[in-house]
Amino acid sequence: xxxxxxxxxxxxVADVEGFLVGCSGGRDSVALVLALREAGFKNVVxxxxxxxxxxxxxxxxxxxxxxxxxxxxMEVVVERAGECxxxxxxxxxxxxxxxxxxxxxxxxxxxxxxLGHHADDQAETVLFNLCRGGAGLRGMKVLNxxxxxGLFRPLLGxxxxxxxxxxxxxxxxxxxxxxxxxxxxxxxxxxxEVLPLLVEVMGREVVPQMTRATEVAMxxxxxxxxxxxxxxxxxxxxxxxxxxxxxxxxxxQKRVLVNFLRKKGVSGLDGDTVERCCVLLKEEETAKVNxxxxxxxxxxxxxxxxx
Amino acid sequence: xxxxxxxxxxxxVADVEGFLVGCSGGRDSVALVLALREAGFKNVVxxxxxxxxxxxxxxxxxxxxxxxxxxxxMEVVVERAGECxxxxxxxxxxxxxxxxxxxxxxxxxxxxxxLGHHADDQAETVLFNLCRGGAGLRGMKVLNxxxxxGLFRPLLGxxxxxxxxxxxxxxxxxxxxxxxxxxxxxxxxxxxEVLPLLVEVMGREVVPQMTRATEVAMxxxxxxxxxxxxxxxxxxxxxxxxxxxxxxxxxxQKRVLVNFLRKKGVSGLDGDTVERCCVLLKEEETAKVNxxxxxxxxxxxxxxxxx
Numbered sequence: 001x002x003x004x005x006x007x008x009x010x011x012x013v014a015d016v017e018g019f020l021v022g023c024s025g026g027r028d029s030v031a032l033v034l035a036l037r038e039a040g041f042k043n044v045v046x047x048x049x050x051x052x053x054x055x056x057x058x059x060x061x062x063x064x065x066x067x068x069x070x071x072x073x074m075e076v077v078v079e080r081a082g083e084c085x086x087x088x089x090x091x092x093x094x095x096x097x098x099x100x101x102x103x104x105x106x107x108x109x110x111x112x113x114x115l116g117h118h119a120d121d122q123a124e125t126v127l128f129n130l131c132r133g134g135a136g137l138r139g140m141k142v143l144n145x146x147x148x149x150g151l152f153r154p155l156l157g158x159x160x161x162x163x164x165x166x167x168x169x170x171x172x173x174x175x176x177x178x179x180x181x182x183x184x185x186x187x188x189x190x191x192x193e194v195l196p197l198l199v200e201v202m203g204r205e206v207v208p209q210m211t212r213a214t215e216v217a218m219x220x221x222x223x224x225x226x227x228x229x230x231x232x233x234x235x236x237x238x239x240x241x242x243x244x245x246x247x248x249x250x251x252x253q254k255r256v257l258v259n260f261l262r263k264k265g266v267s268g269l270d271g272d273t274v275e276r277c278c279v280l281l282k283e284e285e286t287a288k289v290n291x292x293x294x295x296x297x298x299x300x301x302x303x304x305x306x307x
Numbered sequence: 308x309x310x311x312x313x314x315x316x317x318x319x320v321a322d323v324e325g326f327l328v329g330c331s332g333g334r335d336s337v338a339l340v341l342a343l344r345e346a347g348f349k350n351v352v353x354x355x356x357x358x359x360x361x362x363x364x365x366x367x368x369x370x371x372x373x374x375x376x377x378x379x380x381m382e383v384v385v386e387r388a389g390e391c392x393x394x395x396x397x398x399x400x401x402x403x404x405x406x407x408x409x410x411x412x413x414x415x416x417x418x419x420x421x422l423g424h425h426a427d428d429q430a431e432t433v434l435f436n437l438c439r440g441g442a443g444l445r446g447m448k449v450l451n452x453x454x455x456x457g458l459f460r461p462l463l464g465x466x467x468x469x470x471x472x473x474x475x476x477x478x479x480x481x482x483x484x485x486x487x488x489x490x491x492x493x494x495x496x497x498x499x500e501v502l503p504l505l506v507e508v509m510g511r512e513v514v515p516q517m518t519r520a521t522e523v524a525m526x527x528x529x530x531x532x533x534x535x536x537x538x539x540x541x542x543x544x545x546x547x548x549x550x551x552x553x554x555x556x557x558x559x560q561k562r563v564l565v566n567f568l569r570k571k572g573v574s575g576l577d578g579d580t581v582e583r584c585c586v587l588l589k590e591e592e593t594a595k596v597n598x599x600x601x602x603x604x605x606x607x608x609x610x611x612x613x614x
Contacts, residue, residue, distance in 0.1 A: 130437075130444075131509050133516030136524035137437075137444045189508040197504060201496040202438050209440030217443035217524065219558040220531055227534040251526035 003035040009154035016111035018043030025061040025175035028116035031163040112150025120160040137217035240304040264306040268292040310342040316461035323418035325350030332368040332482035335423035338470040419457025427467040444524035547611040575599040
């Protein structure tokens with residue numbers, strides 16, 4: 001068994017100095033590290049976060065990753081977490097991890113961090129997002145830019161079983177309960193209950209179908225963005241020019257508006273806020289809407305802008 | 308409780324002479340008939356198919372619908388099925404129903420047929436399609452044109468529970484096991500197992516989120532089609548002009564090609580055929596691909612056409 005690294009990843013990192021690999025010590029990230037080594041990547045630094053959530057087991061995970069790095073001749077950097085909060089452990093862990101990755105990537109001038117998410121993770125994410133609401137079919141991307149850091153997921157096309165077979169064939173072990181990125185009780189129920197039920201009901205695999213559908217939807221979404229970008233909806237000051245926006249259908253107007261707000265750095269947008277902002281798109285309505293973070297969306301002279 | 312008929316339906320049928328309403332006698336279609344009457348629609352003809360699959364119960368369904376029509380002052384037309392095949396009962400029933408609807412709609416010069424699918428049906432459809440593969444998030448539409456007949460689903464925004472409450476509030480009854488359009492063992496498992504599990508895992512409703520996401524995805528898909536239509540990818544003979552098509556991304560090229568084949572009346576396209584057709588998009592490859600129905604897709608002088 002060989003694991004196929006996604007071509008977008010291979011193209012993007014072909015010329016880079018090096019990158020970080022997030023490694024919990026669990027199956028997915030160990031398979032990732034070994035697949036990267038087999039693909040010939042040399043300048044790879046392993047990044048491990050010891051959250052200290054599982055006592056001696058957490059120490060064992062850290063030792064495991066350090067030994068893996070030593071054996072493969074890869075440097076390992078470890079972040080040890082401070083005290084964990086009572087609530088929102090998952091968000092805390094994610095923030096901690098991301099800040100750590102960003103710091104190391106920035107300090108060493110790396111291209112980004114590589115993560116071990118695979119097709120089964122993607123299917124869970126897609127279903128979870130679909131149930132949570134929001135626009136269309138959304139999953140993880142092979143490449144996400146986060147500030148100056150690239151977030152790569154070269155195994156998104158591989159099944160979990162392939163990762164297991166890959167490791168077993170090579171006689172490699174992993175830490176069974178290593179705290180992983182997917183985490184969370186709800187996510188685990190999607191993995192252990194929802195997806196198996198779907199396979200049973202359909203009488204065949206569903207993950208390849210779902211991930212393929214997601215890939216197409218995300219590429220078509222990108223195509224739609226390109227078309228919208230070509231419509232020249234902004235004035236010279238970068239304000240949204242309403243007479244042009246108003247020629248679009250309601251769905252596209254909303255999409256343009258959300259894109260605009262995100263581009264202006266407005267975060268924490270919920271559905272209600274977006275709906276209130278959409279009112280500004282119509283000529284005769286209110287001229288100002290409150291945004292998160294004490295900012296405003298204003299309409300003036302047929303233009304929308306954030307202040 | 309009032310049932311809100313979708314605005315696309317209300318706009319489309321505002322000026323029409325009349326339409327047909329598919330009525331099995333089950334909850335969904337009985338609620339539909341009563342909601343249409345409350346909305347003031349007069350020139351409504353009920354269409355019932357007696358498949359003869361459930362013996363005396365089938366006769367009971369037919370009588371129920373005839374009595375409903377009589378009570379409401381609506382004409383009822385009934386189709387009685389011939390012998391049912393051993394296999395493919397569902398396809399057979401759908402074909403029978405559709406041919407019957409088409410015949411009556413055409414004979415009487417009606418705008419189309421109205422069906423009782425609701426939001427819960429939509430969520431099942433979306434999940435089922437997602438598991439089956441194919442592009443993006445696909446559900447039923449409020450309006451589908453099928454030949455000269457409109458297929459309307461004005462209750463797509465209503466929940467099944469709303470339909471039940473609507474009927475109970477009015478003291479109306481329905482036939483509990485009336486053969487309905489959704490049918491099928493797999494579909495039933497989505498209804499009775501998959502959707503309830505998703506609600507339990509998420510700890511809240513999922514149908515509104517899923518149907519909203521689908522609506523957005525379908526509207527964005529339509530927007531993408533409009534953009535593609537504006538690109539003028541055909542020559543004067545209606546052939547696909549490759550130099551323009553080749554400037555699009557691979558995903559859009561495929562979408563354009565599938566649209567083109569459908570427009571040319573090619574049906575029964577499977578994924579393999581589409582992939583083989585995509586080869587023709589590249590300049591240096593084969594010049595002819597077999598299509599279903601003994602037709603061909605050909606490339607000649609940088610153009611694709613069906614013959």
